[in-house]
Amino acid sequence: MQNNIAMSWQWADETEDMNQSSVVTTTEPPKEDHPIDDSIERKASLDQAIRTFQQRHHINEEGVLGLKTRAQLALSVPEIIASIRTNLERWRWFQHLPTExxxxxxxxxxxxxxxxxxxxxxxxxxxxxxxxxxxxxxxxxxxxxxxxxxPYWRIPKTILVQDILPKLKKDLNYLNQHNIKIFNLNDPQERQPLDPNSIDWKSMSAQGILKYRFRQDAGATNxxxxxxxxxxxxxxxxxxxxxxxxxxxxxxxxxxxxxxxxxxxxxxxxxxxxxxxxxxxxxxxxxxxxxxxxxxxxxxxxxxxxxxYQTVWADESGRIFSRPDVYKYDTKLLDLFRNQL
Structure with missing residues (x-):
């Protein structure tokens, strides 16, 4: 599992500074030493160092210190530790993790x-x-x-109401175009498909559409x-x-x-x-x-x-990787931690 996030101070070094020397020292060194006055080779080494950092932190690998890269570099050690803590806490919620x-x-x-x-x-x-x-x-x-x-796709209620119904109101041929069949709820074996043209979709309500079962058959559009x-x-x-x-x-x-x-x-x-x-x-x-x-x-x-939901983890060599908190789970969990203090 990607749960090897025991404390790694490598990341702390990566957040101390935003200057070029900091970026170079926080990623894997080049395989060969280059003369310090060789600007072309130093630039290539710096470019690769930035790209490696960006890859580890889910930033477009452009080799440029853009806003997202600078923001990642500017994270403080306490912020990084807090993120690690939230991820460790979420691992505790699983009952049976693999051990062999x-x-x-x-x-x-x-x-x-x-x-x-x-x-x-x-x-x-x-x-x-x-x-x-x-x-x-x-x-x-x-x-x-x-x-x-x-597989068939039996369309869930939420998608029926929020997605399918508005499309049906705009295009009465939508079901035929997408190979979707309709059945009454009292036909659980789905043996008698209904004629979609016999139903008034223009005046159909959200409650009304839930009186039917919608099934998309197998095919290229499924x-x-x-x-x-x-x-x-x-x-x-x-x-x-x-x-x-x-x-x-x-x-x-x-x-x-x-x-x-x-x-x-x-x-x-x-x-x-x-x-x-x-x-x-x-x-x-x-x-x-x-x-x-x-x-x-x-x-x-x-x-x-x-x-x-892992926003932070370490690989087998102990290198830290991070990802944006897209669902704001880290933020909510940290707020919970603070309220418990």
Missing amino acids: LNQQYIEVNIANFSLRYIHDAQNFSMKAVVGTLQRQTPMMEASLNHLVFN ALGAIKFMFPNNQDIYIHDTPVRSTFARTTRLASSGCIRAEKPKELAFHILNRNQSPTTQALVKNYLQSNQQHVVWLKDPIPVYLT
């Missing part, structure tokens, strides 16, 4: 927009898209017990993409593919309605099935996907899933 190297688990770091599948001391990592500020991805501990290939990874919980949160790939190019990936979009879902499915079922080939996963039929695969042994 050969254990497997999935870890999502919401603040880092990242997902990792750890198994047999191996790390398969990727980018992730998480919930917006209005629909935040919650922290939780759960167990992944099945995968669904070519919001869940080709695979979803299910870990039952009371907030209906899961990991899934997405047809919108452009979001992964962003530095800050706050774009979902709470669920986690995985950058490499097909590879993740292969790694999980190959580790947990009988040896799985990529061809088998491809066959599941190309069938265009919903296919559920249950795992023999559930995999622990941790949805974490």
Whole structure:
């Protein structure tokens, strides 16, 4: 886990000064010594030092001391320690953390927009898209017990009221364009789809739309993409593919309605099935996907899933990394600490 945030004074050195010599000394030294009067090589070394610092603190790697870089460098030691404290406190909220190297688990770091599948001391990592500020991805501990290939998307109530209904009022053909079918609530088997043209969407209310069940069928426009990874919980949160790939190019990936979009879902499915079922080939996963039929695969042994919020952590060598407090969890927790004094 990325919870190795025992005290590292390396970061304190990085925040003492904002001049160029401070930046150089706070990052990894160049592999070779350069003459002190060699301005070209010194400039290249400084550029790399700034980029390394920016990479560690989730700032665009431009090699320039911009506002965000200067603000990060200006953090005081007490501020850094307070941030470490909040992260350590959040780790205490998890009940069952892995303790053995050969254990497997999935870890999502919401603040880092990242997902990792750890198994047999191996790390398969990727980018992730998480919930917006209005629909935040919650922290939780759960167990992944099945995968669904070519999944249906049964649209949640919040999205129906806030997103789908306004679009329907503007475009009566919206459901057909997005391969969405409607069913009465008294048709739990979803055997008799309704004709959307028979419903007066223009005058439909928020309460009225909740009298129907909306299902988006598998296909290129399905919001869940080709695979979803299910870990039952009371907030209906899961990991899934997405047809919108452009979001992964962003530095800050706050774009979902709470669920986690995985950058490499097909590879993740292969790694999980190959580790947990009988040896799985990529061809088998491809066959599941190309069938265009919903296919559920249950795992023999559930995999622990941790949805974490880590704004500070250290790698194996003790280097500190940080991320912006996008959900303001650190701020709220620090306020709580102060009120307890």
